[in-house]
Structures are given as structure tokens and as C-alpha cells.
Amino acid sequence: MSTANAPGGDVRSKELPARYEFVLGRLPDRPARVVEIGCGDGDLARAMARAGHDVIAVDPEAPQDAAPVAGLEFRRCAFEDAELTGGAFDVAVASLSLHHVGDLGHVLDKTAGLLRDGGTVLVAEFGWDLIDEASARWYNAHLPPPPYPPEAFLAAHCDRWRQDAAAGRSRPLTEYVAEWAAGERMHPSSTLLRELRSRFEQRHLAWLPYLHDGLTATEADEAAAIRAGRIRATGFHFTGTATPPVPATTRRR
Ligand SMILES: C[S@@+](CC[C@H](N)C(=O)[O-])C[C@H]1O[C@@H](n2cnc3c(N)ncnc32)[C@H](O)[C@@H]1O
Known part of the structure; x- marks a missing residue:
């Protein structure tokens, strides 16, 4: 950075x-x-x-x-x-x-x-x-259009969340945040x-x-x-x- x-x-x-x-x-x-x-x-x-x-x-x-x-x-x-x-x-x-x-x-x-x-x-x-559902949704609502800047660290996970919801597989956005954190240890x-x-x-x-x-x-x-x-x-x-x-x-x- x-x-x-x-x-x-x-x-x-x-x-x-x-x-x-x-x-x-x-x-x-x-x-x-x-x-x-x-x-x-x-x-x-x-x-x-x-x-x-x-x-x-x-x-x-x-x-x-x-x-x-x-x-x-x-x-x-x-x-x-x-x-x-x-x-x-x-x-x-x-x-x-x-x-x-x-x-x-x-x-x-x-x-x-x-x-x-x-x-x-x-x-x-x-x-x-600390990123609860409301905070994660606020984040998602303020994403710029793609291509995302590298600082937008949750952008790809918000994309997955939206794609899954569109395919009828709705899950809380916090689950995607937790998956990201686990992947990054x-x-x-x-x-x-x-x-x-x-x-x-x-x-x-x-x-x-x-x-x-x-x-x-x-x-x-x-x-x-x-x-x-x-x-x-x-x-x-x-x-x-x-x-x-x-x-x-x-x-x-
Ligand atoms: C998110 S970056 C932050 C870099 C910088 N301090 C900043 O504020 O922009 C995390 C940094 O921690 C370093 N790091 C991770 N584990 C480390 C370790 N065990 N010893 C030293 N640096 C480590 C990474 O290589 C990376 O450069």
C-alpha cells in the first residue's frame, strides 16, 4: 500500500x-x-x-x-x-x-x-x-461499480453473496465475511x-x-x-x- x-x-x-x-x-x-x-x-x-x-x-x-x-x-x-x-x-x-x-x-x-x-x-x-449483517450490507451498498479498487477487500465476497441470492441460495452476508477470514487465517x-x-x-x-x-x-x-x-x-x-x-x-x- x-x-x-x-x-x-x-x-x-x-x-x-x-x-x-x-x-x-x-x-x-x-x-x-x-x-x-x-x-x-x-x-x-x-x-x-x-x-x-x-x-x-x-x-x-x-x-x-x-x-x-x-x-x-x-x-x-x-x-x-x-x-x-x-x-x-x-x-x-x-x-x-x-x-x-x-x-x-x-x-x-x-x-x-x-x-x-x-x-x-x-x-x-x-x-x-465485528462486521455484523448491517455493517456488511452497508459495505455492499457503497461498493463502486467494478472493476473494484484493491482496497475494497470485501467486494468479491459481496459479489458471491449477490450471485448466490439470485440463484435462490440466500445466506447471511456475515457467513461470506467469516469464510473470507477463515481463508485468510x-x-x-x-x-x-x-x-x-x-x-x-x-x-x-x-x-x-x-x-x-x-x-x-x-x-x-x-x-x-x-x-x-x-x-x-x-x-x-x-x-x-x-x-x-x-x-x-x-x-x-
Ligand atoms: C495488511 S499488510 C499491512 C502492511 C503495513 N503495515 C500497512 O499498514 O500498510 C500486513 C503485513 O504483515 C506482514 N506480516 C504478516 N505476518 C508477518 C510476520 N510473522 N512477521 C512480519 N510481518 C508479517 C505481511 O507480509 C504484510 O506486509
Whole structure:
């Protein structure tokens, strides 16, 4: 995904500026030592480095032969395999990557171990499990005509839903969403939040519009529908703090 209207590139994703604002606005004084889990094309990592932070950005698909940016190092491997120094980071950032990782518990244990005491984890995510029937139908109603933009992540599933209904095989649209999530092996938001809260002290949680990306609706349209109770908020920003492990002698039995 490339970025415009955000520091560093061409924006295609409509919800991207909010994610940049969330992350860049919560980084501590520069230069913070930042590790990014699942950096994708590296645009957010570049923005953090350009803002004066020292960033190690990890992703099997991290850019190769990218133009160097001071303070930024890409590691092209799975986060689980990255050799990183425990306790060496002030901040860990994960933008839409945690729902994809295989062993979420292992990834979050490693994340917690990389942070210094009091370090911060910043997570931007969404919950496919929060897309209820009304939200999925709102999504379907705001699809542009085909060919769909790549950001319209539910478009093909909405097409299947309509085709099945036309053939007399009506099923709830949420079943198609669940099939998509199972095919992509995506963790639901309930699991993401439970596993985050079991390792980090929650400091901030904001629920946000997420579905409008790739649709004819704007963020304001989606926000208004959420406020009116017509659909659910499906995006969230989580801020947590690494807490020192409780010594065995003081642990409750
Ligand atoms: C939806 S993309 C998000 C990319 C980018 N963070 C963004 O916000 O645009 C998910 C990214 O997570 C990466 N990813 C998935 N599992 C990973 C893992 N175990 N370690 C590191 N990156 C991973 C994928 O390669 C992909 O680039």
C-alpha cells in the first residue's frame, strides 16, 4: 500500500492518514528506538525515521534495495525470526499486521520482551468479527461499480453473496465475511485484544471507521452511520505499556 497525504508518498488508502496520525502522534521524544512488526512497503517506517526516530522495520516483504533513509533499517524476514536485542526498544508498532501473524501469542511475547520497562506498543487493527449483517450490507451498498479498487477487500465476497441470492441460495452476508477470514487465517479482534491486554497495560483504545476504504462512502459517512447505530465501528487503535514481569514470590497462587 502506498501513501499520499501522509508523510512520504501517494495516498491510496483513505484510512491511512488516521493511522499515521495515531502512530506518529504517540511516539516519545526523538530519537525513540522503534521496532515495526509487519512494515509492508515501509512507508510508515520511513515516516517515523524521517521524524527523527531510529527504526527497525521487519517484514518478509520489506522493501529490497530501497533508497536509504537515515535511522531506518529494514529486515526482510518474519518477525519471529528477526534477531533483535531484548529490552532495546522504546516503542513497538504494528499496523494491520497482527491479525495476519501465525502464532499471535509468540509474536506478542517477543514484542513484550523487546520493549524496555514502560515501553509502548502501538497497534492499529480492525476486526472482521465485528462486521455484523448491517455493517456488511452497508459495505455492499457503497461498493463502486467494478472493476473494484484493491482496497475494497470485501467486494468479491459481496459479489458471491449477490450471485448466490439470485440463484435462490440466500445466506447471511456475515457467513461470506467469516469464510473470507477463515481463508485468510485472520485473527478476530476479540483474540487480538485479549492477547494484547494479557501482556500490556491498556492505556488507550479508540474504535474507528474502517470499512470505507475502497468504497464510495467517506470516513465521515461511515462515522455518521456508526454514531447513528446503523453499523458497528470495526477499526481500532490500541496503546499499551510494557509492564515488568511480576516476581515469582509475589505472584498470586
Ligand atoms: C495488511 S499488510 C499491512 C502492511 C503495513 N503495515 C500497512 O499498514 O500498510 C500486513 C503485513 O504483515 C506482514 N506480516 C504478516 N505476518 C508477518 C510476520 N510473522 N512477521 C512480519 N510481518 C508479517 C505481511 O507480509 C504484510 O506486509
